[in-house]
Amino acid sequence: MDEIKGKKLTKSTSGLRMIPTGEKYASPFALEEPMWMPDRETKKCVGCKQVFDFLNRKHHCRRCGKCYCNRCCSNSINLQRMYFVDPVRQCYECAVISKKEQEFYERGLKVLMAGTIQNIVEETHNNDRTDLGNYLCRLSADYRYIEFSSNESQTQDKESLPRNVLLSKVTGAQILTDSQSESLNTKVATGLELKYKDEYDSAVAHHIILHPVDQKASMPWLIAAHKALKMIFESKAQSRIQ
Ligand SMILES: [Zn+2]
Ligand SMILES: [Zn+2]
Incomplete structure (x- = not known):
């Protein structure tokens, strides 16, 4: 019951965790549990500054590890990462x-997994742009890649498809917006620019721009892709520190 393929149930001081048994099953969005602020170093709540005593007990936030009183730390929220x-x-x-x-x-x-049709433009190091065509772009089932597939999969041979983008190798991601509208709220996402390395970390960096074929319909995809990449960057930055 407590064994699912690639995952095992463990108990930490913070609660029950279903942790991956190997690199292959690890989530690219994963974050480490924080070190808990030591009890003796905290005399009062980080939030409201009320002094802790027998009645005003301390509680640790599971995400940041800091000490709070019950009132300042009463939210119980999922923390899948x-x-x-x-x-x-x-x-x-x-x-x-x-x-x-x-x-x-x-x-x-x-x-992200449902995908959206985008026009893919590749930019080479001497700023030449090549239109690679329109493809269905979607997140792979293990959340690790952006995959490209052709609409006419029967007629297209696999060789001509753009290579999958391994998200952990993305070094830069930017949402492109139309320059007409001034305010951020009314800006329309017109594309996603990605810079990334290949799986083997070869020196050559790739640079592609995804332009949605139907801008309005693809907005949620672009925004979700940007969020996913931000979370992956954060996870990578944390694992570098440790
Ligand atoms: Zn407090
Ligand atoms: Zn916190």
């Missing part, structure tokens, strides 16, 4: 971030 099975206690600031991420898990991932 740390592999928690159940919602866990979080401070106000962390709860806001985790709620946004939960939205991404519930909606964004589905949008």
Whole structure:
């Protein structure tokens, strides 16, 4: 019951976690559990500064590891990025971030996996641009790649398809917007620019621009892709520190 392929149930001081048994099953969005702020170093709540005592007990936020009173740390929110099975206690600031991420898990991932048709333009190091054609772009089932497939898969041989983009090798990602509208709220995403290396980390960096064929319909895909990449960058930055 507590063994699912590639995952095993463990209990940390923060709660039950379903952690991957190997690199292959690890989520590219994963974050490490924080070190808990030591009890003796904290006399008062990080949030409201109320002194802790027998009645005003301290609680650790599972996301940032800081000490709070019950009131400042009462949100129980899912924290999938740390592999928690159940919602866990979080401070106000962390709860806001985790709620946004939960939205991404519930909606964004589905949008990314469903995919959208985009025109792919490759830019070479001497700034030549080549139109590679229109492809269905979607996130792979293991969340690690952006895959491209042709609409007319029967007529197209696999060789001519653009190579999959391994998300952990993306070094730069930018949402392109139309320059007409001034305000950020009314800006329309017109594409996604990606710079990335291949799986073998060869020196040559690739540079492609994805332009949605139907801009309006593809907006949610572009926004979700940008969010996914931000989360992956954050996970990578954290693993470099440790
Ligand atoms: Zn407090
Ligand atoms: Zn926190």
